[in-house]
Amino acid sequence: MAIALERASEDAGGGLLQAIDSLHVINLMSWRYTDPACQLADRLGIKPCRMAYGSLGGESPVRSLHEAALRIARGESTVAAISGAEALSTVKKAKKTGVELPWTKLAEGTSSGLDFGKDFLRPQAINLGVAQPITVYPFYEAASAAKWGQTPREALAESGDLWAKSSRVAASNPVAWLKRTFSREEIITPSVDNQLIAWPYTKLMVANPTVNQGAAILVMSLAKAKAMGIPADRIIYIWGGTGAHEPRDYLDRDHYYESHAQAAVLEAAMSIADGRIFDALELYSCFPCVPKMARRALGLSPDVQPTVTGGLSFFGAPLNNYMTHAACAMVRRLRQGELLGLLYGQGEFLTKHQVVVLSSQEPERPIISCSPSVQVEADRRGSAVPQFKADATGTASLETFTITYNQNSSVNHGVVILRTVDGSRAIARVPANDEQTLHRLVDLDQSPIGIEGMLKANAKGISVWRVQP
Numbered sequence: 001m002a003i004a005l006e007r008a009s010e011d012a013g014g015g016l017l018q019a020i021d022s023l024h025v026i027n028l029m030s031w032r033y034t035d036p037a038c039q040l041a042d043r044l045g046i047k048p049c050r051m052a053y054g055s056l057g058g059e060s061p062v063r064s065l066h067e068a069a070l071r072i073a074r075g076e077s078t079v080a081a082i083s084g085a086e087a088l089s090t091v092k093k094a095k096k097t098g099v100e101l102p103w104t105k106l107a108e109g110t111s112s113g114l115d116f117g118k119d120f121l122r123p124q125a126i127n128l129g130v131a132q133p134i135t136v137y138p139f140y141e142a143a144s145a146a147k148w149g150q151t152p153r154e155a156l157a158e159s160g161d162l163w164a165k166s167s168r169v170a171a172s173n174p175v176a177w178l179k180r181t182f183s184r185e186e187i188i189t190p191s192v193d194n195q196l197i198a199w200p201y202t203k204l205m206v207a208n209p210t211v212n213q214g215a216a217i218l219v220m221s222l223a224k225a226k227a228m229g230i231p232a233d234r235i236i237y238i239w240g241g242t243g244a245h246e247p248r249d250y251l252d253r254d255h256y257y258e259s260h261a262q263a264a265v266l267e268a269a270m271s272i273a274d275g276r277i278f279d280a281l282e283l284y285s286c287f288p289c290v291p292k293m294a295r296r297a298l299g300l301s302p303d304v305q306p307t308v309t310g311g312l313s314f315f316g317a318p319l320n321n322y323m324t325h326a327a328c329a330m331v332r333r334l335r336q337g338e339l340l341g342l343l344y345g346q347g348e349f350l351t352k353h354q355v356v357v358l359s360s361q362e363p364e365r366p367i368i369s370c371s372p373s374v375q376v377e378a379d380r381r382g383s384a385v386p387q388f389k390a391d392a393t394g395t396a397s398l399e400t401f402t403i404t405y406n407q408n409s410s411v412n413h414g415v416v417i418l419r420t421v422d423g424s425r426a427i428a429r430v431p432a433n434d435e436q437t438l439h440r441l442v443d444l445d446q447s448p449i450g451i452e453g454m455l456k457a458n459a460k461g462i463s464v465w466r467v468q469p
Helices: 002-011 036-044 060-073 088-097 123-127 133-147 153-170 184-188 221-228 261-270 289-295 311-314 321-335 374-381 437-440
Strands: 022-025 050-053 079-087 196-198 210-220 237-244 278-283 340-347 351-359 394-405 411-422 427-433 452-457 463-467
Touching: 002 036, 002 079, 002 210, 022 036, 022 060, 022 133, 036 050, 060 079, 060 210, 060 237, 060 321, 060 340, 060 351, 060 437, 079 321, 088 210, 133 196, 133 289, 133 311, 133 394, 153 184, 153 289, 153 311, 210 221, 210 321, 210 340, 237 374, 261 289, 261 340, 261 351, 261 374, 278 321, 289 437, 311 321, 321 340, 394 427, 394 437, 411 437, 411 452, 427 437, 437 463
Parallel strands: 022 050, 022 079, 278 340, 427 463
Antiparallel strands: 079 210, 196 394, 237 351, 340 351, 394 411, 394 452, 411 427, 452 463
């Protein structure tokens, strides 16, 4: 983080570190420092009057950027710095080999933060192993594909094409983790090196957090930039931004084929752009369903280029910090002559959504004229949420599903979200030995969404569902 901030200062012409009056550190997960913002300030030899440490979430860098700009617009700050970094690659290698890293000691009892879902998800979801992003986003993948009228094969092809384009961007990014292009078939086809993780996602279709990456951005008033002698062709303007969120427990949402919060913030971004077309995009890409849903909310065609950075599978996914890297990449892109860029980040389980609109041109209206939240609009779009029944039995239709896999690519079990005859919602297991049900779920030529099956409790009291013979 210190090196990234020093480079950011150099990029702006140098001498800016001592002018920083606000320092924000993106939440760190691979190494949980005590008061990281203070430690970073000490490392840099600076004394900002405001130092803050962020919350969990992939949207947090975008929100931090927007909030820094608002503080500057209100006269509460002049030069703000945002930085984050992860070293999970080194941490995992050290743990595997028994090497003790000579870094700042962690506080006793420090948690990695990777099990955050356990404090707000229902115990049924946790017990069935669908309490991590890799097992939750597939619910949206299956449901949205069915809503759009796609067969699973067509949905996979769209994901593969989108990810192949991202890999080409990463291949040309000097700080990307994987610097090679992948074809659609390489990405979507399971293999020894590309095993299935959670249906329908392979290893190359999911975020790759095992990286060592850091980034930093500087935000300041235009008056300060001019006073520092920063050339006009290096200044990128923040036009505005906004955010919204879904209920944290995904079982408390009305459905899984769209996100009302996502749609609301992306439509607000188009409003901030005043009808102009975005020349460059960064659509958060932890899993394919997210940018696929986002490009539809924006009304963009399937051939859209979704990233200026390379995506979380190929550029790398430094946990909460990817969008800081994306902001850096967007600045470079806009400096090349593009006029308008969109940064869209999201966090948790398609829960928190944030946008910022950037441009190489000055905005026509002040940033503070944009609402910092469109939560009211997001909530207005929602429909009634089905009542959740932990002990439901009887005939139940499939709302959405996933299948989790072991490291050897064998099936662990399936997990289905269901609607009962009375309209209630339930969640259940599909055992690994239920070949008939599993075979129907993974049929690439017909979506299983909406099919009926029988829901009952097994001898251990766990809800189990199987398709009707």
